[in-house]
Amino acid sequence: MSRLASAYEQAVAAHRAARAHLESARTALRATTPSAPVVDTDLLTRLARVGAELATPTPGTPLARRPVAVRVGDAVTPDGGFPVLVPLGAGHHMAIDGDARHPVIAGLLRALVLRLLAAAAPGGVRVVALDPAALGATFGPLRTLFDSGAVAPPATTEAEVTILLDTVEQHARAARQADRPDQDLLVLVAASVPAPREAARLAALTHAGPAAAVCVLLAGWPPAGSGESASPLGATTMLRLSDGYAWVGDPPGMPFSADGSGLAVPVTLDGDPPPTSVAALAARLGEAARRGEVVGFADLLPQRRWSVSARAGLRTVVGRAGRDPFVMGFDDATPHWLVGGRTGAGKTVFLLDVLYALATRYSPAELQLYLLDFKEGVSFTEFVQTERDPSWLPHARAVGIESDREYGVAVLRELRRELHRRATVMKRHGVTKLADLPADTPVPRIVAVIDEFHVLLAGNDALAREAVDLLEELARKGRSYGVHLVLASQSMTGIEALYGRAEAVFGQFALRVALPGGGGVLDQLNDAATTLPVGAAVVNTAAGAPGVNTVIRFPDAHAATDELTRLRHELWQARPAAARPPAVFRGYEGARVDDDPTFTGLRPGGRRPLALVGRTVDVDGTTALFIMDTAPGRHLAVVGTSPAGAEVLRAATLSLARQHAAGEAVFVLAPLVAAADPAADDTAATLATAGHRVERLDAADLRDRIGALATGVAQPGVVPPVRSYLVVFGMDAAAGPLGESDPTTFRSGHDDLRVLLRQGPGHGVHLLGWWRGLRRLADDLGGTQNRDDVACLVALNVPGADLGLHLGVHDLAYTPRADRALLVDRHDQRVRLIVPFARDGHPSDGQE
Numbered sequence: 001m002s003r004l005a006s007a008y009e010q011a012v013a014a015h016r017a018a019r020a021h022l023e024s025a026r027t028a029l030r031a032t033t034p035s036a037p038v039v040d041t042d043l044l045t046r047l048a049r050v051g052a053e054l055a056t057p058t059p060g061t062p063l064a065r066r067p068v069a070v071r072v073g074d075a076v077t078p079d080g081g082f083p084v085l086v087p088l089g090a091g092h093h094m095a096i097d098g099d100a101r102h103p104v105i106a107g108l109l110r111a112l113v114l115r116l117l118a119a120a121a122p123g124g125v126r127v128v129a130l131d132p133a134a135l136g137a138t139f140g141p142l143r144t145l146f147d148s149g150a151v152a153p154p155a156t157t158e159a160e161v162t163i164l165l166d167t168v169e170q171h172a173r174a175a176r177q178a179d180r181p182d183q184d185l186l187v188l189v190a191a192s193v194p195a196p197r198e199a200a201r202l203a204a205l206t207h208a209g210p211a212a213a214v215c216v217l218l219a220g221w222p223p224a225g226s227g228e229s230a231s232p233l234g235a236t237t238m239l240r241l242s243d244g245y246a247w248v249g250d251p252p253g254m255p256f257s258a259d260g261s262g263l264a265v266p267v268t269l270d271g272d273p274p275p276t277s278v279a280a281l282a283a284r285l286g287e288a289a290r291r292g293e294v295v296g297f298a299d300l301l302p303q304r305r306w307s308v309s310a311r312a313g314l315r316t317v318v319g320r321a322g323r324d325p326f327v328m329g330f331d332d333a334t335p336h337w338l339v340g341g342r343t344g345a346g347k348t349v350f351l352l353d354v355l356y357a358l359a360t361r362y363s364p365a366e367l368q369l370y371l372l373d374f375k376e377g378v379s380f381t382e383f384v385q386t387e388r389d390p391s392w393l394p395h396a397r398a399v400g401i402e403s404d405r406e407y408g409v410a411v412l413r414e415l416r417r418e419l420h421r422r423a424t425v426m427k428r429h430g431v432t433k434l435a436d437l438p439a440d441t442p443v444p445r446i447v448a449v450i451d452e453f454h455v456l457l458a459g460n461d462a463l464a465r466e467a468v469d470l471l472e473e474l475a476r477k478g479r480s481y482g483v484h485l486v487l488a489s490q491s492m493t494g495i496e497a498l499y500g501r502a503e504a505v506f507g508q509f510a511l512r513v514a515l516p517g518g519g520g521v522l523d524q525l526n527d528a529a530t531t532l533p534v535g536a537a538v539v540n541t542a543a544g545a546p547g548v549n550t551v552i553r554f555p556d557a558h559a560a561t562d563e564l565t566r567l568r569h570e571l572w573q574a575r576p577a578a579a580r581p582p583a584v585f586r587g588y589e590g591a592r593v594d595d596d597p598t599f600t601g602l603r604p605g606g607r608r609p610l611a612l613v614g615r616t617v618d619v620d621g622t623t624a625l626f627i628m629d630t631a632p633g634r635h636l637a638v639v640g641t642s643p644a645g646a647e648v649l650r651a652a653t654l655s656l657a658r659q660h661a662a663g664e665a666v667f668v669l670a671p672l673v674a675a676a677d678p679a680a681d682d683t684a685a686t687l688a689t690a691g692h693r694v695e696r697l698d699a700a701d702l703r704d705r706i707g708a709l710a711t712g713v714a715q716p717g718v719v720p721p722v723r724s725y726l727v728v729f730g731m732d733a734a735a736g737p738l739g740e741s742d743p744t745t746f747r748s749g750h751d752d753l754r755v756l757l758r759q760g761p762g763h764g765v766h767l768l769g770w771w772r773g774l775r776r777l778a779d780d781l782g783g784t785q786n787r788d789d790v791a792c793l794v795a796l797n798v799p800g801a802d803l804g805l806h807l808g809v810h811d812l813a814y815t816p817r818a819d820r821a822l823l824v825d826r827h828d829q830r831v832r833l834i835v836p837f838a839r840d841g842h843p844s845d846g847q848e
Contacts, residue, residue, distance in 0.1 A: 066210070067087035068087070068088065068089055068119055069087055070085060070086060070112060070115050071270065072085070072094075072112070072239070072248065072267065072270060073108075073246065073267045073269040074270075075263065075265045075267050076245065076267065081265075081268075084267045086237045087251050088116060088215055088217075089185060089210075089215055090185055090212065090213045090214065090215060091208070091209050091211075091235055092215065092235055092236075092252060093216040093217065093218065093233070093235060093236040094216075094217050094237045094238075094239065095221040095237070095238050096108070096219045096220070096238075096241070096246075097220075097222075097241060098220060098241050099191060099192035099193065099220030100133070100138040100191035100192060100219050100220075101133055101134055101192070104244075104271070105269075106138045107269070107272045108271070109138065109189055109191060109217060110138075110272055111270045111272065111273055113187065113189060114142075114273045114277065116215070117145070117151075117281060118281055122284065124185060125184065126185070127145075127151040127152065127186075127187045127189060128154075128164055128187070128188055128189070129151070129152070129154035129188070129189040129190070130154055130155040130156070130160075130164055130188075130189075130190050130191065130194060131155070132161060132194055133191065133220075134191060134192065136154040136156050138191040139151070139153075139154050141275070141278065144278060145278065154191070158194070161194050161195075162547075163547050164188075166547055168186060168214060169201070171212075171213065172205065172208050172212035173212075174324075175211060175213035176212055184213065185213050186214050187216075188202075188205065188214060188216045188217070190202055190218045190219060190220070191220075193220040193221060196223070199231070200231050202216060203230075203231035203233055204231070206218075206236050207233075218233075218236075221233070236252065237250070238262070239269075242266075245267060246266070246267045246268075246269050247262060247263070248267055249263075250262045295319055295553050295555040297356075297556075297557060297560040297564070298563070299325065299555065300316070300319070300357040301356075301357065302361050305361075305570070305571070305574065306360070306362065306574070307361070308361045308362055310362050310366035310367055310444070310445045311435045311437075312331065312435050313331030313332070313445075314329055314361075314367065314445055314484070315327055315328070315329035315361075316328065316329070316354065317357060318353060318354055318554055319537070319554030319555070320554075321550050321552045326539070328354075328511065333510065334510050334511035335478055335479035335484055335508065336475055336479075336484055336486070336508055336510075336511070337484075337485070337511045337512070337513060338487050338488075338506060338509040338512045338513070339351070339486060339487070339489075339512075340488070340489060340490070340491075340514050340517075340518030340519070340520050340521035341537075342490055342515075342517025342518065343490060344534070345515040345516040345517050346515055346554070346556070347488055347490075347515055347518075349554070349556055349557050351449060351486070352382075352558075353554050353557050355371075355393075355449070356564065356567060356568075358395075359395050360567065364394045364444070364575065365444060365576070367395050367444055367446075368447075369383075369393070369395045369396045369397065369446075369447055369449070370396075370397055370398045370399075370446065370448040371396060371398070371449050372399075372403050372411060372449065372450045372451065372456075373400060373401055373403060373451045374400075374403050374405075374408065374450070374453065375452040375455070379451050380399050380400075380401060382564065382568065383396045383399055383568075384399050384581070384584045385584070392582060393568060393582075394571060394574075394576070394579045395571075396582035397582055398411055398414070398583045398584075398585075398619050399582045399584050399585070400584075400587070401585065401586045402587030402588050403585060404585075404587055404617050404833065405455065406463065407585050407619075409456070409463060410617065410618040410619050411619055412470035412471065412474065415446065415470075415474055415483055416474065418446065418481075418483065419477055419478070422434075422443060422482070423477075423481065425437070425443065429441065433480065434480070434481060443482060445482040446482060446483045447485075448474075448483070448484070448485050448486070450485070450486070450487050451489075452489055452490070453488065454490075454492075454495050457495050457496075458495075458497075459496060459497065460497050461813040462813045464496075465497055467497070468497050468498060468501055468505065471485070472501065472504050472505050475505055475508035476508060479508075485509075487509070490518075491520060492520040492521060493520060506543075509543065510541055510542065510543050511539070512538075512539070512540045512541075513537050513538070513540075514538040514544075515529070515537045516533065516534055517529075523544040523546055525546050526540070526544055526545065528540075528546075528551070532551070535554065536551060536552065536553050536554075537552055537553075537554065538550070538551055538552075539551075583619055583620045585617065585621060589835075591836065591838070592837065592838065593650075593654065593655065593837040596612065596615070596623055597623075598610075598612060598623035599612055599651075602655060602659050603658070604658075604659055604660055604664070605659075609627070609629070609656050609660075610655060610656070611626045611627075611652040611653075611655060611656055611792070612624070612625045612837065613625060613626065613794050613823065613834065613836060614651070614821060614823070614834035614835050614836040616823070616832050616834050617820075617832070617835065618832070624823050625655075626652075626825060628656065628766050629761070630762050630764070631791075631827060632761060632791075633790060633792070633826065634761040634766060634791060634792065635757055635767040635768070635769075635790045635792060636652055636766075636769070637771060637777055637790045637793045638770045638793075638794045639773070639777055639793060639794070639798055640772065640795060640796025640816075641797060642797050644838060645729075645772070646676035646679035646680065646729050646770060647679050647837060647838040648770070648796075648838075649676075649679065649729060649768055649770050650837075650839075651837035651838075653669075653683050653725065653727050653768060654683065654687070656725060657686075657692055660692070660723065662690065662691030663691070663692075663693065664722055665723040665724070665725060666692075666693045666723070666724050667687050667693065667694050667695070667727060668695045668724065668727065669683060669684055669695065669696050669727050669729070670696070670699070670702045670727065671696070671729040672698070672699055672702070672730035672734055673729060673730030673733050675730075676730055676770065680729045700737055702734050702737065703737040703738060703749045706726070706738070706749060706752050706753050707742075707749065709724065709726070709752075709760065710751075710752035710753070710755040710756045712763065712765075713756060713760050713763040713765055714755055714759065723764040723766070724764065724766070725766050725768060726765070726766070727769075728767070728769040729770055730770060731771045731776075731777075731780065732773060738753060738780070750779075753780060754781070754782050754786065757789040757790060758789050767790075774803065774806050777790075777806075778806060784805075784806060784808065787806065787807065787808070791826040791827045792825055792826075793807075793823075793824040793825075793826075794822070794824075794834075795822040796836070798816060798822075799816065800812055800814035812831070814833075820833060820834070820835065820836075821835075821836040822834070
């Protein structure tokens with residue numbers, strides 16, 4: 001470039017010498033008889049040689065930071081001519097007094113576009129154009145360049161021109177802030193002057209300076225009728241057409257003439273480049289564009305791990321916009337994100353990109369993640385421990401895979417509790433922003449990602465309404481307390497629970513990401529996502545409003561599996577010493593009592609025996625249990641036709657047995673239905689192996705044992721030396737014998753059963769029974785008025801309406817489904833969804 005600059009300066013000096021020589025010749029001519037023109041042929045030869053050198057700029061020249069000399073045509077002299085060059089690039093512009101409806105001007109504009117594209121490295125120049133006068137026809141011959149992305153289809157309407165100028169001004173502002181040496185140059189070609197307001201914006205761009213990385217080629221200036229009122233242009237070379245020639249004004253900063261009139265000889269402007277040249281350049285740029293479209297996962301990662309502070313917010317590279325890294329953040333302006341995209345559009349890939357990029361920038365002390373997936377997929381499985389891979393992402397605190405709605409609401413409740421805790425901390429320190437907390441009060445930012453969040457809000461039941469309440473509160477308050485939400489879904493419509501409240505919730509989500517088919521997150525008038533390819537997204541920071549869109553490309557995380565595995569292991573190995581794995585809820589996974597940490601920790605000698613029945617659907621997956629103490633009603637009823645009822649009884653019985661030494665309790669088992677035989681046999685064998693006393697009864701023997709137990713508990717002050725657990729697999733099958741009355745006392749088995757239920761716990765006698773129907777349970781209790789006599793209930797495949805009627809609860813929301821049950825403890829006022837315990841290969845579902 002230094003060689004070119006030196007040659008250019010020599011050309012300027014030669015031109016000045018030529019002008020002096022010309023003035024001397026004119027003086028001599030006026031004093032003599034006219035004759036043949038006197039021409040310095042040596043000067044012409046030198047100018048032609050220098051012009052030819054400068055007219056061929058070195059490919060790859062960084063036009064965004066300094067201009068290059070670009071040929072516009074040939075100067076005309078009596079004995080020859082020389083190439084005429086003008087500086088073009090960032091901060092150096094050109095204006096022509098006619099618009100592109102003149103074929104000579106149209107050809108020159110196309111030639112300049114081609115030369116600027118050829119002079120820079122592929123991707124170093126982007127061309128945008130406006131052509132309202134010719135409706136885009138000016139750029140028809142360059143149509144083959146459109147596909148490469150180097151030249152955009154021209155704006156022709158007033159609205160398109162306005163949006164185009166918005167984009168150019170945004171590029172100029174970003175370029176000033178970035179101050180990058182590899183910044184691309186944006187060339188704005190105005191084939192004609194638009195309306196006065198937009199014309200003033202064009203003129204203002206010529207004053208933006210080299211740092212703005214914008215070059216304006218402006219035809220039709222000054223606008224007709226504007227005269228001296230036209231906005232002044234900055235750093236612009238003027239071209240004036242006259243009699244088929246052009247007169248070139250002085251380039252900015254390099255005056256050719258003492259009076260500023262420019263080059264003193266007419267210029268023949270260059271016309272259209274050959275079609276072969278256009279095709280060749282289009283092929284080269286298209287190939288480079290295709291290579292540039294491939295965004296690697298490594299492009300998202302910082303050079304140093306965990307080197308950034310999150311006190312003022314979170315920011316990370318998520319892809320590229322053109323050639324530039326594109327950064328998105330969680331801060332005061334964009335505290336929450338809304339992401340939309342159809343199936344297969346890359347929504348999961350985009351979320352994985354974001355999560356890994358954040359996790360490499362911010363340490364677990366700066367960032368915590370709560371991840372929920374409500375679809376039949378495994379979006380977040382790789383962040384948790386598995387049998388094949390013990391590693392986990394140290395930032396993850398809770399991960400839900402194929403989550404239940406109840407689990408999602410439990411996570412939202414946990415986040416609300418965290419909000420309140422942080423509010424207390426901030427009040428104590430007298431600050432209103434997380435960033436203002438003292439340095440010795442670390443409070444990590446939280447990002448909660450909810451994929452397919454519309455499932456969480458499905459229907460209009462109490463659970464959905466609570467979820468909306470929680471989301472609205474978190475969205476409103478999260479900004480101040482460092483809790484950020486990412487809601488992703490295939491569709492934003494038809495969510496009944498949001499009727500009348502969508503704006504209150506989504507109005508807090510200024511940042512929208514629309515993937516292919518995800519235009520629903522944008523304004524109805526914003527169709528920017530309509531034609532997106534897979535791997536691209538529209539990012540909008542104005543709640544989806546038109547005109548504030550940036551199209552980005554992001555890498556395919558699934559294509560970098562080995563790279564992700566290495567990265568996850570690197571982060572895992574660098575975890576803090578006190579780090580613990582995330583709480584994981586796998587919605588498709590059953591629960592085994594033998595694997596439960598509470599079960600394995602049970603020992604004899606506890607003050608209150610615990611009956612374990614499953615795993616609660618909550619953030620920590622806590623053990624679902626009942627206390628079997630001496631309080632009235634401490635019996636267990638498992639209800640539902642599913643054979644899973646026998647498995648729940650087995651788990652409850654074995655957990656109670658672990659809390660008694662051999663000989664401290666007697667277990668009376670009554671397997672009355674064939675479906676329960678495997679569970680009953682396994683229970684009996686396990687109890688016997690542990691040294692416990694086990695008895696087995698049929699239905700008739702059961703009637704007698706209930707009578708004997710009822711007689712015992714009816715004696716005040718008499719407590720047997722050992723506890724008795726009556727475990728009945730299929731209690732409804734005993735209806736016949738229990739319904740018979742004693743001919744002497746006229747008492748039925750039901751009478752004795754009710755005495756046992758009412759008074760048994762105080763005498764160390766507890767019933768654990770599986771009823772296959774609610775009606776039979778109610779009959780055995782003597783009506784719903786006695787339902788508190790069995791305070792502990794596990795409902796399997798029981799309709800929610802029937803269960804609510806039995807319990808006297810009118811707003812009970814429960815839908816029976818596979819591998820789920822409802823735990824009801826009437827004494828503790830607990831109603832919880834659980835995953836019931838079962839053995840491998842045996843039913844654990846709530847279905848028949």
